[in-house]
Amino acid sequence: MTLNVQVYSDYVCPYCFLAEAPLNEAVAEFSGEVVVEWMPFELRPYPTATLEPTGDYLVSGWRDSIYPLAEKMGVHIVLPRVSPQPYTRLAFEGALFAREHGKAAIYNHRMFTAFFQDELDIGDVTVLTECVGALGLDQGAFRTALEDRVYSEECAKQLNFGREALNINSVPTFVIDNRFAIPGMASKSTLVTVFGEQLAKTE
Numbered sequence: 001m002t003l004n005v006q007v008y009s010d011y012v013c014p015y016c017f018l019a020e021a022p023l024n025e026a027v028a029e030f031s032g033e034v035v036v037e038w039m040p041f042e043l044r045p046y047p048t049a050t051l052e053p054t055g056d057y058l059v060s061g062w063r064d065s066i067y068p069l070a071e072k073m074g075v076h077i078v079l080p081r082v083s084p085q086p087y088t089r090l091a092f093e094g095a096l097f098a099r100e101h102g103k104a105a106i107y108n109h110r111m112f113t114a115f116f117q118d119e120l121d122i123g124d125v126t127v128l129t130e131c132v133g134a135l136g137l138d139q140g141a142f143r144t145a146l147e148d149r150v151y152s153e154e155c156a157k158q159l160n161f162g163r164e165a166l167n168i169n170s171v172p173t174f175v176i177d178n179r180f181a182i183p184g185m186a187s188k189s190t191l192v193t194v195f196g197e198q199l200a201k202t203e
Contacts, residue, residue, distance in 0.1 A: 026191035040092035086123025096151040
């Protein structure tokens with residue numbers, strides 16, 4: 001049996017980026033029995049104002065929590081100087097293009113590194129298009145899809161499903177087979193335990 005794990009996240013959420021490595025390590029323990037799909041969740045959808053990197057909320061949160069946690073985990077991460085922080089709707093629509101072309105996982109990782117390591121404005125279509133070139137995706141087709149909003153309707157459905165059907169209100173949130181949720185970051189050991197327990201129930 002296969003366990004389907006959907007990870008609801010936002011590309012401007014540092015905890016979502018930090019959750020990626022322990023998740024990948026946990027999944028590797030199960031030899032293909034656990035399948036991961038990253039799902040969209042906008043912490044601040046338009047027209048809600050996004051955050052300023054110099055504001056007290058981000059500065060104190062990064063100083064007291066994110067930087068210490070990242071150092072402990074050995075993950076390079078910085079508070080991006082992009083001001084204000086970008087909306088992520090277009091990046092999520094781009095994720096659907098990447099998924100359709102078999103590049104979902106590396107696209108997802110690149111969005112995190114583009115923002116949290118390279119400090120790029122991932123709300124800008126030109127920046128997004130430049131990012132996908134190195135992933136083996138057709139940049140022209142990608143840009144056209146975003147400009148024409150080809151994936152807008154499907155993206156909206158996924159966003160609404162997470163908020164309304166699953167009642168997700170924070171990220172990351174791990175949803176297993178649409179019946180069991182783990183809110184917040186989880187360690188490799190926690191995920192391995194949960195995955196093992198849930199797989200046993202499917203036998």
